[in-house]
């Protein structure tokens with residue numbers, strides 16, 4: 066009795082123009098694993114091409130190269146369906162979003178293929194019925210393995226492509242359904258417009274294909290209609306024919322090895338550049354953008370806790386930044402060596418905090434101003450000890466007041482014409498700073514200066530002298546942009562805003 070494959074293959078034969086032509090295809094994943102070894106293959110248009118071969122012989126690799134997912138190292142593949150949107154591809158490892166429902170999956174892929182809402186709806190209804198899939202609201206992750214494969218198959222069929230490339234679509238499918246899938250493929254190719262390339266492990270079901278390609282070790286052992294194949298090798302099943310061809314190939318390669326001492330792993334790769342891959346679709350098209358938005362929306366809908374976390378995370382980051390990093394540092398430590406205080410800084414409380422008397426230690430008033438600005442003052446007995454503390458990162462700087470500081474300051478202010486170099490030197494506040502941190506050192510400089518001017522202004526006020534004389538004759542007017550006393554947060558805010566924008570857009 067004639068099999069359907071026989072009848073159909075006789076009808077179509079190899080006369081049809083090729084829908085896919087593979088010539089001299091070489092592919093290796095690494096120098097020791099050559100997967101395709103100069104493979105030639107012709108898929109006639111309007112037919113079903115069954116690609117058969119043992120596990121690991123390179124079928125999936127070949128199909129991936131056909132759809133442009135991977136590149137050949139040499140040789141070329143010509144595909145008549147010029148663009149990817151003319152191809153329906155069902156990969157072996159299913160590329161479905163687990164958290165989407167069947168309907169959402171179809172909507173997403175339908176939009177990617179540029180279909181309208183109505184077209185997607187109609188086609189989804191037809192395919193779900195045909196492939197005996199459960200309700201469209203079922204979530205993919207809750208489907209069985211076979212059902213998932215059928216959803217993937219439905220996706221490949223969704224846009225009614227010119228060329229259908231199916232990597233083992235009938236695995237885990239009920240035999241009745243499998244028969245109806247084959248019938249559907251035969252109907253699709255019946256008018257000669259559509260072409261199907263299919264791989265399967267069920268060799269006998271491939272009898273229904275118009276052409277069979279038997280693949281082994283990266284080459285095609287035969288490419289014929291099932292009827293010719295059986296006839297030529299005088300076999301009753303395709304399995305027997307495949308066994309016969311495999312034995313011949315093994316004998317040939319043993320003889321080749323003996324004759325030529327040929328090492329198969331160093332198989333010569335022809336120096337011929339592969340053709341450019343399939344023309345990519347316009348990635349900025351409206352339908353693709355809509356598809357991506359839909360995909361994100363579905364994902365968010367199904368992952369509300371993660372979504373909330375992702376939304377709240379930047380807010381938390383921002384809050385932590387503003388409270389921990391964005392503010393000016395407080396409580397910075399400064400060392401003090403004060404030789405005009407015989408009993409140390411604790412004696413400052415016994416001196417008046419106002420007045421125009423230069424015979425009391427005025428350094429206490431200045432130091433109090435620094436304390437008011439949140440600085441922590443640590444007293445040291447000697448300058449060497451204080452400088453050592455700076456080196457050991459215990460304090461950010463040292464303020465040094467010589468003995469007679471206040472009297473010298475009085476002389477400097479009241480009788481500047483009589484002031485000696487010694488007087489001028491003693492009336493200085495000497496400061497040594499740790500400048501390794503630019504931000505902290507500049508902040509310290511600013512505060513020490515402004516607090517000194519404040520202190521001097523209060524002395525001038527108490528003495529009844531013009532307060533303006535206490536300041537240097539440079540007036541910093543209001544800043545045009547920003548603040549006259551900028552905080553660290555002002556500098557870092559743009560970086561944080563950019564980070565948040567990037568974070569949300571990336572999501």
Ligand SMILES: Nc1ncnc2c1ncn2[C@@H]1O[C@H](COP(=O)(O)OP(=O)(O)OP(=O)(O)O)[C@@H](O)[C@H]1O
Pocket residue numbers: 094095098100118119120121122123124125126127157
């Ligand atoms: N990304 C990869 N990197 C390295 N080696 C790979 C990669 N993909 C496949 N291979 C190797 O290439 C060979 C062919 O794999 P391929 O998946 O094409 O075979 P197959 O005929 O489709 O097998 P099966 O029928 O089991 O799916 C295998 O030995 C495999 O280990």
